[in-house]
Amino acid sequence: MGVYENQLLIEKFQSKEKTSDILPKIFNTILKKYEPKNLYFARGPGSFMAIKITYLFLKTLTITKNMQLFATDGFDFNKNSPIKAVGTLYFIKKDGIISTQKITDDEIKKIKAFNLPKRLDYKCFTTDNEPLYILPAI
Secondary structure, eight states, X not given: OEEEEXXXXXXXXXXXXXXXXXXXXXXXXXXXXXXXXXXXXXXXXXXXXXXXXXXXXXXXXXHHTTOEEEEEOGGGGTTTOOEEOSTTEEEEEETTEEEEEXXXXXXXXXXXXXXXXXXXXXXXXXXXXXXXXXXXXX
């Protein structure tokens, strides 16, 4: 999670804790130090539970603090690299379409980690911020 001012990353937070445990703690810290005007997040694809928790938390926060919520997909934070789905399936984005597929071990080794950009590109985000649930084919 990061705090941006004039589109530039000024503070970064990382944790290995569960989303449900860490999200309130980080936001408690942020809200004591900053006065956010808008929130930007990756609405998926990924863990259904993490997506749900994040969306509900952020939506509630934006309503209570009178902010706007903007979203994009997670591929904007990992250089369009495959995202783990379930089992041996990965989410892939090609030509704007997200689907699931198996990838090779060599492709798995090349997966880029999620990273906060130093400059936040507002053009990547929209007000279409409902969770992006993509169910892999079974």
